[in-house]
Amino acid sequence: MNETRNYSKELGLAVLVMVILIAIPYLTSSQVLSDYIIRLAAFGIFATSLNILIGYGGMVSFGHAMFFGGGAYAFGLLMQKAGTSIPVAAVGAILFCVLLALVVGAICVRLKEIYFSFLTLAFAMLLYSIILSWMSLTGGDQGLMGGIPRPVFLGIDLSNGHHLYVFSCVLGVLSLLLMRLLMQSPFGYTLRMVRDNAERARFLGIDVWRTKLYAFILAGAFGGVAGVIMALFMSGAYPEFTYWTMSGEAIFMILLGGLHIFIGPVLGAALLLVFNDLVTRYTDLHGLALGIIVLIFALGFKRGVGDFALRLFPKHRKKQSIEKVTT
Amino acid sequence: MNPQELFECVTSLSCIVTQTSTGLIVGALLFLVAAGLTLIFGVLGVINFAHGSLYMLGAYIGLTAYHTTGSYLLAVVGAGVGVALFSVVFERLFMRRVYNADVLMQLLVCYAFILILDDVVKLVWGAEFRSMGMPPAFQVPPLFIGGGIVPVFYLVLMGAASLIALALWYVLKHTRTGKVVRAAAHNPVMTSALGINTHLIYAGVFACGGMLAGIAGALAGPVRSMSPGMGFSILIESFIVTVIGGMGSVSGALVGALLIGMIRSFGSIGFPDFVEGLMFLAMGLILVLRPGGLMGRSH
Numbered sequence: 001m002n003e004t005r006n007y008s009k010e011l012g013l014a015v016l017v018m019v020i021l022i023a024i025p026y027l028t029s030s031q032v033l034s035d036y037i038i039r040l041a042a043f044g045i046f047a048t049s050l051n052i053l054i055g056y057g058g059m060v061s062f063g064h065a066m067f068f069g070g071g072a073y074a075f076g077l078l079m080q081k082a083g084t085s086i087p088v089a090a091v092g093a094i095l096f097c098v099l100l101a102l103v104v105g106a107i108c109v110r111l112k113e114i115y116f117s118f119l120t121l122a123f124a125m126l127l128y129s130i131i132l133s134w135m136s137l138t139g140g141d142q143g144l145m146g147g148i149p150r151p152v153f154l155g156i157d158l159s160n161g162h163h164l165y166v167f168s169c170v171l172g173v174l175s176l177l178l179m180r181l182l183m184q185s186p187f188g189y190t191l192r193m194v195r196d197n198a199e200r201a202r203f204l205g206i207d208v209w210r211t212k213l214y215a216f217i218l219a220g221a222f223g224g225v226a227g228v229i230m231a232l233f234m235s236g237a238y239p240e241f242t243y244w245t246m247s248g249e250a251i252f253m254i255l256l257g258g259l260h261i262f263i264g265p266v267l268g269a270a271l272l273l274v275f276n277d278l279v280t281r282y283t284d285l286h287g288l289a290l291g292i293i294v295l296i297f298a299l300g301f302k303r304g305v306g307d308f309a310l311r312l313f314p315k316h317r318k319k320q321s322i323e324k325v326t327t
Numbered sequence: 328m329n330p331q332e333l334f335e336c337v338t339s340l341s342c343i344v345t346q347t348s349t350g351l352i353v354g355a356l357l358f359l360v361a362a363g364l365t366l367i368f369g370v371l372g373v374i375n376f377a378h379g380s381l382y383m384l385g386a387y388i389g390l391t392a393y394h395t396t397g398s399y400l401l402a403v404v405g406a407g408v409g410v411a412l413f414s415v416v417f418e419r420l421f422m423r424r425v426y427n428a429d430v431l432m433q434l435l436v437c438y439a440f441i442l443i444l445d446d447v448v449k450l451v452w453g454a455e456f457r458s459m460g461m462p463p464a465f466q467v468p469p470l471f472i473g474g475g476i477v478p479v480f481y482l483v484l485m486g487a488a489s490l491i492a493l494a495l496w497y498v499l500k501h502t503r504t505g506k507v508v509r510a511a512a513h514n515p516v517m518t519s520a521l522g523i524n525t526h527l528i529y530a531g532v533f534a535c536g537g538m539l540a541g542i543a544g545a546l547a548g549p550v551r552s553m554s555p556g557m558g559f560s561i562l563i564e565s566f567i568v569t570v571i572g573g574m575g576s577v578s579g580a581l582v583g584a585l586l587i588g589m590i591r592s593f594g595s596i597g598f599p600d601f602v603e604g605l606m607f608l609a610m611g612l613i614l615v616l617r618p619g620g621l622m623g624r625s626h
Contacts, residue, residue, distance in 0.1 A: 060430045062376075107614060113430045114374050115574070118566050119614075121376075122607070125563050129603045244559065248438040255435060285450065291443035298435040299424055 007181065014177045021169040025162060034165045035233075036277075040270055041172030042229040047253040047265035048179055049222035054251070055259050056183055057215045058195035059109065062117045062247050063124030066104070067097045067220045069242030070127060071227025076144040076237040077137070085153050094224045100127075101220025102213075109212040121244060128242040143238035148231060158232055168229050175225050180262055182218065191215050252294050258306025267306050333597025344475025346592045352481050352550070354588025355488035359543035361565035361572070361580040362495060363536030369575030370512040370532045373426060376437030377417070378565065379558030380444040381537045385410045385544025386553045387452050390459050393548065399462040403487075406545035407538045414537025415530050422533070423526075441559070448555045459548035484546055491539065492581055499577065508532060512575070567610045573623015582621055 025034055050064045075093035078084050084092065104123045108116050131138045139145050150158040158164045182188055190211055194201045198208050231237050240246065249272060250265075257268025279289045297304065336342040364378045375381075385406040392405035417440065425432040465480040499505040511518045511528045519525040544553075551557075565580075568587050572579025587606055594602045613620060 054431060060434060062434060107611065111618075114368075114433075115570075117430055117434060118374055118376075119570075122563055122566060122610075125559075126603060126607050133600050133603075245442075248442075251431070251438070252435060255431065259431075285446045287442035288446035288450075291439040291441075291446070294435055294439035294442070295421070298432050298439065299421065302428075302432075 007184075010177060010180055010184075014173050018169065018173050021173070022166060025165060031161075034161070036273065038165060038168040038229065038233050039273055040266070041168040042226045042233065043250075043253065043269040043273060044266035045172055045175045045179075045222055045229070046226035047250050047257070047269045048176060048262075049219045049226065050250045051254050051259075051265045052179065052183065052191075052215055052219045052222070054254055055264075056188060056191050056195065057212060058113075059212060059216070060113065060117045060251070061120040061216075061219075062244070062251065063104075063120030063122070064219070064223055064250050065242045065244065065246035066100065066120075066124035066127045067223025068227045068230065068246060068250075069124075069131065069237065069239070070100050071097050071224030072231035072237035072241050073131065073138060073144060073227075074224070075228045075231045076148050079148045079150075080144065083149070085151060086156075086158065087153060090225075090228050093228050094221050097220045097224030097227075098217055101217040105213045105216035105220070109216055110209055121247065124242055124247060125244060128239060128244075131239045131242060138237075138239075141239055144231075144236045147235045150232070150235075164232060168233070171225065171229060175222055176263075176266065179218075179222060183262065187211075187214070249290075252290075252297075254304075255297055256304050258304035258308075258310070261306045261310060264304055264306035268304060271305065330597050333593065336593070336596050339474075341474030341476075342596075344473050344477065346596065347589070348475070348477045348481050350588040350590075350592030351585070352484045352588070353591050354585040355485050356543050356547050357561070357565055357568055357587055358488060358581050358584035359491060359539045359546070360561055361568040361584055362492075362577050363539035364565050365569045365572070365575055365577060365580045366532055366539075367536040368569070369577075370508060371422075371426065371529055373422065373433050374566075375422070375533075375536070376434060376562070377440040377444070378536070378540055379560070379562030380441050381410050381414060381540040381558070382544045382561050383448060383553070383555070383558035384413060384444060385541030386548055386551075386557070387448055387457075387544075388541065389545025389548050390452070390457060390553065392545075393459055393462070399464065399549075402459075402548070403542055403545040407542040410541025410544070411534040411538035415534045417537075418530050418533035423529070444558075445555045452555075454555060456552045456554045458552045461549045465549070480549060484550075487542075487546060491542070495577060564606070567606050569620070570610050571613045571620060573620025576620065576622040579620050579622030 021037065024037070046064070046068055049067075050061060053059045053061050053064070071093045074096035075089050078089035078092045079086070082089075104120065108119045108123070111119060132140055134140075156163050156167060158167060183191075190201070190206055193204075194206065194208050194211050201211075202208050227237075227241065230241065253268035253272050254265045255268070256271055257266065258264030275290070275293065276286070279286050283289065301308075336346060360378065360382050363381075364375060367373065367375050367378070388409040389402040389406035392409075393399060393402035396402065396405075421436055421440070422433075425436055461480060465478075465483065467479050469476045469478045470482075471477075497505075499508065507518070507523055508528055508531075511523070511525050515525050518528075564587060565584075568580055568583035570583075571586060572581070572583030586609065590605050590609060591602055594605045598605060
């Protein structure tokens with residue numbers, strides 16, 4: 001495989017997307033749109049990081065919100081209580097998620113599929129209940145109140161809406177690019193192989209447990225990045241970030257966007273965010289509406305929007321099927 | 328945290344009696360929910376993530392049945408039957424379609440149903456906390472055993488759960504139906520080749536699991552308040568119970584439920600902020616020491 005050509009294509013695409021995103025505020029001054037893109041950066045990273053587990057690793061985690069909430073709380077607390085600078089707090093939050101993923105992953109990744117789903121869910125709910133009951137540190141069900149201070153660093157002032165927008169876009173595109181490169185790397189292909197046939201991978205001398213654990217940690221770290229962006233955007237952290245509905249939404253984003261293309265989860269996140277905004281505007285029965293949509297996609301279409309797009313472009317589909325055979 | 332108080336409690340008979348009875352009813356309710364969860368897993372091989380919602384549905388159906396008929400017995404029976412019927416529809420129309428799909432689809436269908444049922448409950452019964460209230464028949468002075476206080480209703484609850492546990496054990500181990508169910512769990516293809524309708528068994532097992540959760544919901548009515556979303560915490564707890572007891576093992580669910588009941592009841596004295604942590608600690612220990620659970624087959 002000609003890897004260098006592949007990478008340059010992705011780098012080019014990332015630069016192009018970045019240029020478009022940065023140009024948007026100059027074309028329209030819509031606050032709604034820029035807020036939407038910041039949230040999309042957070043949820044796009046969040047869903048894509050979960051897809052490392054689900055799509056590439058075949059591990060259906062139902063507790064990914066623990067990293068979203070964990071990252072947001074760790075970041076917020078480091079800013080509020082320790083008064084560190086933003087980059088230090090962000091790195092600290094990601095390290096916290098790595099540590100959390102190491103502990104949870106070490107216990108969970110060796111389990112059978114369905115056990116894995118339930119156990120990750122259980123751990124996320126444990127974190128949720130810790131956040132709720134540790135009032136003195138986390139503010140309980142009120143969330144991390146009082147706002148997160150946003151001191152200027154390197155000339156970047158995140159309390160300025162435009163700076164925050166550009167910062168989120170850069171972080172979002174960089175994270176997606178990094179995840180893409182990782183999934184196209186030998187590690188990414190090892191992970192696919194473990195998903196498809198763990199037994200064969202083991203025979204080839206691959207440490208299956210370690211590969212899965214690394215994937216879990218990777219997904220956790222990027223989940224933490226998503227949490228940091230969300231904490232910056234909301235200027236706080238709330239227990240709902242770790243609630244099971246957040247994990248469920250991320251899973252649905254992946255199905256909605258499409259399991260078989262890298263950008264699928266981002267597409268799913270984009271669609272679900274619009275759907276959520278529309279539904280909450282007209283009714284407070286958000287769960288009912290979302291539940292019905294989930295059923296339609298899970299039982300009716302059985303695939304996401306991105307998968308339909310792949311069908312429309314048979315060239316890509318062909319490439320996809322070749323890829324499947326070779327992995 | 329004050330282990331001191333826990334120590335004082337376990338050295339006084341009255342406190343032991345009170346806490347044990349609390350632990351037993353928590354365990355009894357958990358057993359009913361977890362038994363359904365583990366039964367469905369054992370036979371169908373899927374985890375019903377929406378099982379907590381069936382418990383919630385049972386509680387609310389029980390509430391309405393109690394308010395319309397005035398009979399607590401009818402409320403419990405009505406909740407059991409109502410949730411069993413719902414479970415059959417849920418299984419036949421939805422879950423059946425994802426048995427052979429990957430876990431992702433099973434999870435999404437359950438996720439959808441949790442969301443839908445929470446909102447349906449909100450629509451029908453309102454979003455605020457509701458309570459059934461203690462039925463007049465049980466509004467009698469509590470018993471004093473060894474200085475500890477045991478409400479009469481607790482005994483009713485324990486009695487009902489024990490009866491159900493016995494019936495479940497008898498049906499599964501000593502009747503033809505039980506044998507067929509166990510055969511279907513062990514080898515569904517062979518069982519259906521022998522001319523047994525496995526679809527009927529699947530629907531029946533799902534209905535039975537739903538009925539148990541529904542009964543538990545109605546039984547909990549007088550002692551717990553209800554609200555939409557109440558099903559989720561009991562789902563997590565009954566999952567912990569099934570991991571401790573062993574997935575697919577009903578007797579394991581009983582042991583696990585009683586253990587968790589005691590941990591909750593005594594733990595809340597010594598470590599009130601760490602009760603959930605204690606349950607997870609117990610589960611973690613089991614997962615490390617006996618990954619198959621106390622009574623389960625190794626997997």
